[in-house]
Amino acid sequence: MGHDHHHDHTVSSLNKAFILGITLNVAFVVVEFAVGLYYGSMGLLSDAGHNLSDVASLLLAMLAFRLAQAHATPRYTYGYKKSTVLISLLNSVILLIAVGVCRIFFLSDTPQAYDGMLPWLALLLVCSLFFPLLSVYRFKQGCQD
Numbered sequence: 001m002g003h004d005h006h007h008d009h010t011v012s013s014l015n016k017a018f019i020l021g022i023t024l025n026v027a028f029v030v031v032e033f034a035v036g037l038y039y040g041s042m043g044l045l046s047d048a049g050h051n052l053s054d055v056a057s058l059l060l061a062m063l064a065f066r067l068a069q070a071h072a073t074p075r076y077t078y079g080y081k082k083s084t085v086l087i088s089l090l091n092s093v094i095l096l097i098a099v100g101v102c103r104i105f106f107l108s109d110t111p112q113a114y115d116g117m118l119p120w121l122a123l124l125l126v127c128s129l130f131f132p133l134l135s136v137y138r139f140k141q142g143c144q145d
Contacts, residue, residue, distance in 0.1 A: 018058060021058055022055055024131045025052075026055055028128070029055065032048040035124065044124070051128075056091075057091050064083050067080040067084075067087075068081050068084050
C-alpha cells in the first residue's frame, strides 16, 4: 500500500489578518501601557509587556512565512523553508528570557489598590477578550481564502 497524496504547507500570500492582528495588538499595548503608567499598576504594565511579546511573535511569524517563500538558490538548495522552525525556536528563547526578567524584577512587587480604575479595567478586560477573538476570526477567514 502506497502513501500517495501530497501535503502542501506553503503559504501563498500573507493576508490582511496578520496586519490586523498586529495593529490591534499594538493599539491595545499603547492604551494598556498608558493606563498602567497613569495608575501605577504593575499588573497592567506587565500585561502590556505580554501583549507586546505577542506582537513580536506575529512579526516573527510574518518574517518566517516570507523567508519560507524564498526560492532555492545554488547555495541554499532547499531555500529557506526551515526558517519557520528556527524562528519558532527564536521566539521560544525570547519568551524564556522575558519570563526570567519578570521573575527578577516583578516578583517582589506589592499588591496595589485600584481606586478609580474599575471602569478602565473593565474596558481593558473587554478589549483583551475581543481583540484576540477578532484576530483569530480574521486569521481563520484568511486561511479559507
